Amino acid sequence: xxxxxxxxxxxxxxxxxxxxxxxxxxxxxxxxxxxxxxxxxxxxxxxxxxxxxxxxxxxxxxxxxxxxxxxxxxxxxxxxxxxxxxxxxxxxxxxxxxxxxxxxxxxxxxxxxxxxxxxxxxxxxxxxxxxxxxxxxxxxxxxxxxxxxxxxxxxxxxxxxxxxxxxxxxxxxxxxxxxxxxxxxxxxxxxxxxxxxxxxxxxxxxxxxxxxxxxxxxx
Amino acid sequence: xxxxxxxxxxxxxxxxxxxxxxxxxxxxxxxxxxxxxxxxxxxxxxxxxxxxxxxxxxxxxxxxxxxxxxxxxxxxxxxxxxxxxxxxxxxxxxxxxxxxxxxxxxxxxxxxxxxxxxxxxxxxxxxxxxxxxxxxxxxxxxxxxxxxxxxxxxxxxxxxxxxxxxxxxxxxxxxxxxxxxxxxxxxxxxxxxxxxxxxxxxxxxxxxxxxxxxxxx
Numbered sequence: 001x002x003x004x005x006x007x008x009x010x011x012x013x014x015x016x017x018x019x020x021x022x023x024x025x026x027x028x029x030x031x032x033x034x035x036x037x038x039x040x041x042x043x044x045x046x047x048x049x050x051x052x053x054x055x056x057x058x059x060x061x062x063x064x065x066x067x068x069x070x071x072x073x074x075x076x077x078x079x080x081x082x083x084x085x086x087x088x089x090x091x092x093x094x095x096x097x098x099x100x101x102x103x104x105x106x107x108x109x110x111x112x113x114x115x116x117x118x119x120x121x122x123x124x125x126x127x128x129x130x131x132x133x134x135x136x137x138x139x140x141x142x143x144x145x146x147x148x149x150x151x152x153x154x155x156x157x158x159x160x161x162x163x164x165x166x167x168x169x170x171x172x173x174x175x176x177x178x179x180x181x182x183x184x185x186x187x188x189x190x191x192x193x194x195x196x197x198x199x200x201x202x203x204x205x206x207x208x209x210x211x212x213x214x215x216x217x218x219x
Numbered sequence: 220x221x222x223x224x225x226x227x228x229x230x231x232x233x234x235x236x237x238x239x240x241x242x243x244x245x246x247x248x249x250x251x252x253x254x255x256x257x258x259x260x261x262x263x264x265x266x267x268x269x270x271x272x273x274x275x276x277x278x279x280x281x282x283x284x285x286x287x288x289x290x291x292x293x294x295x296x297x298x299x300x301x302x303x304x305x306x307x308x309x310x311x312x313x314x315x316x317x318x319x320x321x322x323x324x325x326x327x328x329x330x331x332x333x334x335x336x337x338x339x340x341x342x343x344x345x346x347x348x349x350x351x352x353x354x355x356x357x358x359x360x361x362x363x364x365x366x367x368x369x370x371x372x373x374x375x376x377x378x379x380x381x382x383x384x385x386x387x388x389x390x391x392x393x394x395x396x397x398x399x400x401x402x403x404x405x406x407x408x409x410x411x412x413x414x415x416x417x418x419x420x421x422x423x424x425x426x427x428x429x430x431x432x433x434x435x436x
Contacts, residue, residue: 123297
């Protein structure tokens with residue numbers, strides 16, 4: 001199981017029946033592959049649909065039915081489409097139960113940076129700032145380090161996406177919860193020692209005596 | 220009743236230096252033929268306002284490629300390296316706006332509001348130079364309305380009163396932009412006789428639309 005799959009399977013354990021969920025582009029979209037059997041979760045794509053499904057078979061694509069990355073999707077029975085104003089009223093207005101986003105950095109205050117690297121890449125924030133401001137829960141799904149340097153840091157060096165403290169950080173090594181008193185280590189990935197997590201984290205972690213192994217969604 | 224005009228006639232209405240809103244999300248729900256006509260006319264110094272700049276050679280990306288654009292207001296330019304290169308080279312000025320804020324600023328511009336108060340962007344560089352207002356103990360950013368000289372929209376069906384329908388995720392920014400420009404030009408998959416679109420199915424009231432672009436021209 002590679003790093004991304006570990007992260008996606010662990011994030012999937014945060015899903016609850018009846019939730020409205022938004023998945024960011026890239027790694028977070030993998031979470032949709034691991035929805036527990038029998039659970040009903042509605043996925044929203046910010047470009048204007050709730051209730052989308054897997055890409056249709058080749059030749060069955062609809063050019064007017066795409067996700068926020070521009071990829072072809074399908075509409076499941078019960079799906080609904082709407083314009084951008086409605087889509088962001090859902091996101092900002094407290095109607096979205098959970099968003100799963102990628103991250104460039106998270107700091108000890110639980111602040112996320114994921115939309116630009118000054119002087120290098122300036123893609124823009126798209127819907128990320130609204131998602132972090134408005135979703136009831138914000139899960140950051142990212143690899144623990146980038147090219148050997150920690151992405152979990154004491155203080156952001158990249159521009160923040162929002163002032164808000166995110167709910168949970170899930171990496172291929174650990175589950176970390178930002179709290180009022182800093183970052184708390186909650187779980188470790190199968191086969192990963194606490195020492196390895198601490199060594200790869202650039203911020204102080206509070207480590208309980210017993211750190212359980214993270215549960216992973218099946219499928 | 221409106222008469223359909225050609226895409227060339229539509230492009231000729233839009234002078235160099237105009238501000239132009241456009242519907243579309245990565246090119247989905249974008250007025251493709253109007254972009255082609257603007258490139259064909261050799262439009263210059265446009266300010267374009269939309270969610271993103273698609274990709275090189277795709278939809279609004281063609282305006283970027285052809286050097287028609289001086290300024291971009293968008294939420295995301297990450298899918299178009301040409302926009303980023305021209306921004307770094309100083310050929311295009313880019314204002315990045317959070318997507319939900321962009322939608323609401325346009326809504327404010329089209330519905331007579333003096334701005335919107337949003338929590339999005341508080342504590343980030345989006346807040347620089349803007350007023351923060353405390354409402355019921357929470358901080359909100361005051362964001363100004365956006366309007367444009369023109370809105371170039373894509374619809375599924377249009378009737379000759381200008382009533383519009385959209386399909387699936389091709390609606391995106393089109394409906395809100397119909398309110399927020401001095402001149403609204405619509406390219407549609409079909410133009411149908413008045414009465415074909417039932418009142419409950421109309422998503423953009425025809426009174427907002429100035430011009431329809433004909434299919435076979």
